Amino acid sequence: MSALLTLAWRSSWSRRATLSLVLLSVALSTFLLLGFEQVRTDVRENFSQSVSGTDLVVGARTGSVQLMLYAAFHVGSATNNIRMDSLAAIAQHRAVDWVVPLSLGDSHHGFAVLGTTSDYFNRFLYGDREPLVLAQGRAFTNGIDGLYGAVLGAEVAHARRYRLGDKLTLTHGSGGLPGSEHADKPFTVVGILARTGTPVDRTVHISLESLEAIHIDWVGGAPLPGVVIAPEQARKFDLAPKQVTAALVGLKGRAAVFNVQRFVSGYAGEPLMAVLPGVALDELWDVVGLGEKALLGMSAMVGVVSLAGLIAVVMAGLNERRRELAVLRAEGAGPRHVLLLLAGEGLMVTLAGALLGALATGLFIATSAPWVQAHHGVNLKLSVPSETQWMLLAAVVLAGGVASLIPAWRAYRLSLADGLSPRV
Amino acid sequence: MIEVRDLRFAWPGAASDCVVIDALSIPAGRTVFLHGPSGGGKSTLLGLLAGVLLPRVGSVSLLGTRWADLSGARRDAFRADHVGYIFQQFNLLPYLSAVDNVLLPCRFSRLRRERAAQDGGSPGHAARELLERVGLSQALWTRAAAQLSVGQQQRVAAARALIGRPEVVIADEPTSALDALLRDSFMDLLLDACHASRGTLVFVSHDERLAARFDERLSLSAVNRTASSMQAEDSL
Amino acid sequence: MKNGSWVWGVAAATGLRAVATMVGVLLLGAAGSSWAQDGGAGAAGSPSLSRPLGGSGASKAAAPGTFREIKWDDLVPQDWDPLKQFKSTNFSVMNDSDPRATEMLKRMRETWDNAPTNNEMDGVAVRIPGYLVPLEDNKSGLKEFLLVPYFGACIHSPPPPANQIIHVKPQKPPKGFHSMDTVWVSGTLKTLRSDSYMGSSGYRMDAVSVEAYVEK
Numbered sequence: 001m002s003a004l005l006t007l008a009w010r011s012s013w014s015r016r017a018t019l020s021l022v023l024l025s026v027a028l029s030t031f032l033l034l035g036f037e038q039v040r041t042d043v044r045e046n047f048s049q050s051v052s053g054t055d056l057v058v059g060a061r062t063g064s065v066q067l068m069l070y071a072a073f074h075v076g077s078a079t080n081n082i083r084m085d086s087l088a089a090i091a092q093h094r095a096v097d098w099v100v101p102l103s104l105g106d107s108h109h110g111f112a113v114l115g116t117t118s119d120y121f122n123r124f125l126y127g128d129r130e131p132l133v134l135a136q137g138r139a140f141t142n143g144i145d146g147l148y149g150a151v152l153g154a155e156v157a158h159a160r161r162y163r164l165g166d167k168l169t170l171t172h173g174s175g176g177l178p179g180s181e182h183a184d185k186p187f188t189v190v191g192i193l194a195r196t197g198t199p200v201d202r203t204v205h206i207s208l209e210s211l212e213a214i215h216i217d218w219v220g221g222a223p224l225p226g227v228v229i230a231p232e233q234a235r236k237f238d239l240a241p242k243q244v245t246a247a248l249v250g251l252k253g254r255a256a257v258f259n260v261q262r263f264v265s266g267y268a269g270e271p272l273m274a275v276l277p278g279v280a281l282d283e284l285w286d287v288v289g290l291g292e293k294a295l296l297g298m299s300a301m302v303g304v305v306s307l308a309g310l311i312a313v314v315m316a317g318l319n320e321r322r323r324e325l326a327v328l329r330a331e332g333a334g335p336r337h338v339l340l341l342l343a344g345e346g347l348m349v350t351l352a353g354a355l356l357g358a359l360a361t362g363l364f365i366a367t368s369a370p371w372v373q374a375h376h377g378v379n380l381k382l383s384v385p386s387e388t389q390w391m392l393l394a395a396v397v398l399a400g401g402v403a404s405l406i407p408a409w410r411a412y413r414l415s416l417a418d419g420l421s422p423r424v
Numbered sequence: 425m426i427e428v429r430d431l432r433f434a435w436p437g438a439a440s441d442c443v444v445i446d447a448l449s450i451p452a453g454r455t456v457f458l459h460g461p462s463g464g465g466k467s468t469l470l471g472l473l474a475g476v477l478l479p480r481v482g483s484v485s486l487l488g489t490r491w492a493d494l495s496g497a498r499r500d501a502f503r504a505d506h507v508g509y510i511f512q513q514f515n516l517l518p519y520l521s522a523v524d525n526v527l528l529p530c531r532f533s534r535l536r537r538e539r540a541a542q543d544g545g546s547p548g549h550a551a552r553e554l555l556e557r558v559g560l561s562q563a564l565w566t567r568a569a570a571q572l573s574v575g576q577q578q579r580v581a582a583a584r585a586l587i588g589r590p591e592v593v594i595a596d597e598p599t600s601a602l603d604a605l606l607r608d609s610f611m612d613l614l615l616d617a618c619h620a621s622r623g624t625l626v627f628v629s630h631d632e633r634l635a636a637r638f639d640e641r642l643s644l645s646a647v648n649r650t651a652s653s654m655q656a657e658d659s660l
Numbered sequence: 661m662k663n664g665s666w667v668w669g670v671a672a673a674t675g676l677r678a679v680a681t682m683v684g685v686l687l688l689g690a691a692g693s694s695w696a697q698d699g700g701a702g703a704a705g706s707p708s709l710s711r712p713l714g715g716s717g718a719s720k721a722a723a724p725g726t727f728r729e730i731k732w733d734d735l736v737p738q739d740w741d742p743l744k745q746f747k748s749t750n751f752s753v754m755n756d757s758d759p760r761a762t763e764m765l766k767r768m769r770e771t772w773d774n775a776p777t778n779n780e781m782d783g784v785a786v787r788i789p790g791y792l793v794p795l796e797d798n799k800s801g802l803k804e805f806l807l808v809p810y811f812g813a814c815i816h817s818p819p820p821p822a823n824q825i826i827h828v829k830p831q832k833p834p835k836g837f838h839s840m841d842t843v844w845v846s847g848t849l850k851t852l853r854s855d856s857y858m859g860s861s862g863y864r865m866d867a868v869s870v871e872a873y874v875e876k
Contacts, residue, residue, distance in 0.1 A: 258819030278794030332504020
């Protein structure tokens with residue numbers, strides 16, 4: 001058997017020019033399968049790490065996935081605002097422990113701006129119930145004292161090279177047009193959060209009052225013409241927020257979640273909804289899952305095509321090899337040795353291609369991870385292949401072995417028929 | 425050594441037998457020249473003698489064992505152990521070096537590997553000794569077989585057929601692709617080696633001029649009744 | 661009063677669907693051992709509101725040291741009669757928009773919120789099937805979830821009463837479970853006597869195992 005393996009290896013190596021294309025296509029297919037699986041699981045992990053310890057997310061009535069996306073991941077936008085007095089009513093429910101309001105809409109150089117209370121920094125958990133940690137400085141305080149103070153996520157501070165005490169201005173909405181800047185009311189960096197690997201890193205946190213202050217002379221998305229209110233003057237106004245985008249809700253006992261959810265849905269004051277983060281995420285994966293299956297199918301198709309190429313190349317070369325097979329027969333190899341030899345060749349090519357593809361995946365992840373982290377906030381991890389990835393690798397190699405049996409069988413028949421005198 | 429009795433063989437789908445031999449006996453240690461025109465069923469007969477083909481009727485036995493008594497796998501193993509084979513051309517695996525080609529039988533037969541080790545200390549050593557004996561220059565030993573000339577390839581083939589001292593060497597027109605000079609030197613080394621190891625040599629060729637150096641000379645048309653009948657038709 | 665099917669019929673006829681649902685489920689739970697021992701409706705089939713997972717009827721006793729397979733109505737104390745307050749109500753004269761119907765609904769909800777736990781189940785090692793509602797699911801696995809008796813407990817139908825929800829913390833967080841998956845959960849039940857948020861609290865369990873539910 002080892003004799004055959006050595007022969008198979010030497011034979012394949014001598015034909016490497018022809019087989020290299022096949023090898024590359026097997027490598028590509030493996031790269032697609034493994035790489036896609038890695039990205040898929042890392043993205044899922046990222047999302048599921050983003051919120052923890054929150055029992056319900058409350059917002060205007062919309063889709064549960066949409067609500068989660070903008071409230072927890074700051075992606076997309078709300079259909080409507082909700083009123084602060086509704087939140088007050090929710091906070092009154094005997095099962096509710098805390099409510100943290102969230103207000104979204106502004107941005108800063110592509111990073112989301114989140115208006116919230118200082119309670120956010122105590123209540124918000126991520127990953128495995130891990131709290132937010134201030135790497136530098138402190139959180140802003142509520143009310144007038146905390147006006148114009150900003151707490152930056154780790155990525156914001158890193159990308160824009162901010163330090164404590166730096167000044168920054170916010171932009172209305174997420175557009176980049178001049179004139180939508182709140183240039184007259186600059187903010188000061190009072191705190192910088194430690195890295196979390198969640199959307200928190202890419203967010204600028206300010207108090208709700210600050211958010212009111214910068215919009216005090218704006219109406220409907222544009223500054224009021226001729227109206228200029230200086231930052232210090234704004235303090236004298238009533239800056240208590242009336243409306244917010246969403247809220248995080250924590251309960252005294254987690255089993256009460258259905259009751260509070262029902263209470264929020266049935267609230268007479270305005271149309272609201274409350275979602276369980278875990279359930280909403282599962283719904284998101286259901287939707288995304290369809291696309292994932294399609295991509296997986298496509299990667300598998302590439303694999304099938306590459307193996308078809310392998311079969312074709314080996315088959316095409318069989319005719320010239322008939323004398324070679326006769327030599328082997330004369331030396332004591334039987335038709336089944338010939339079959340094993342050919343199958344072994346195909347298996348080796350597949351194995352080499354799969355390994356090359358796996359290496360390419362690792363290389364790709366290692367080089368692209370920083371860029372992906374900076375631009376999309378997703379943390380791609382370079383690690384030992386997961387169980388699923390091992391199975392994908394095994395599937396590729398197995399499929400290659402099985403596919404190789406086709407030309408191997410043909411060689412078997414030829415060898416049987418030719419004996420020692422191939423009619424070439 | 426080789427015994428043939430009541431042999432009948434036909435290719436699948438053929439109307440009539442192409443090999444019909446009532447009796448043929450080749451004793452051990454004999455060098456036999458089997459003469460026959462091209463296409464007279466020589467290769468088929470050699471395939472039967474080497475156990476690659478099985479007769480329809482009758483028996484072919486080697487060293488007292490009938491080929492048909494062995495299963496396919498055992499036949500291949502038996503052939504590896506006791507038969508060295510030389511083709512007319514394309515004897516070598518092009519992707520192996522000369523040395524590795526000579527060692528090929530040792531991969532498939534433990535018996536020959538052990539004998540080669542006895543002869544030369546190790547199979548590799550025995551292979552190199554044989555290559556020297558057949559006159560292949562050392563520089564070429566590790567060259568891939570595809571890079572050797574025809575004459576060089578045939579000599580390597582002879583070395584391969586001889587390694588591990590198989591009891592029988594079967595040569596199917598090994599000199600037809602060589603010029604006169606190369607042919608003579610090839611014949612010398614082959615016959616010398618077979619005499620030295622006291623092995624049996626069955627040498628098939630259409631070139632009668634080579635017959636003189638052999639112990640025994642047979643005519644295929646005399647041995648194979650089908651061939652003789654064909655020859656009889658031709659001469660009519 | 662154990663046989664309340666007339667309530668079901670009347671309630672449905674008058675269109676008080678929500679009330680009918682709640683009452684129906686309560687009756688199912690409260691009926692207990694008067695139903696067939698082997699859970700007449702079969703072990704599973706397609707679970708619907710009228711047939712919580714695991715069927716109904718009394719649970720089987722188990723050998724000591726193993727988990728006792730229980731059903732959801734075992735979590736309800738035998739002496740709990742939530743329909744006591746409605747004995748005098750005449751359903752047939754009400755319709756959906758009647759303020760008395762809304763009031764009744766509210767009272768029903770409160771009754772359910774205050775549903776007491778069955779203290780006999782405290783500390784019992786049990787095995788129970790249910791639907792999974794994830795609470796904490798991250799890369800190390802599903803760390804906390806709620807187990808409820810029927811499908812769609814969070815959206816379509818009235819939420820289960822307090823004694824029909826189990827707050828489960830698996831000892832070894834499993835992976836690969838999805839919202840509303842059907843599972844068998846084994847572990848020791850703990851009842852919580854706290855008046856903080858729901859009048860009477862519900863059940864907790866540190867689950868030893870969480871397995872996918874396979875129909876027998």
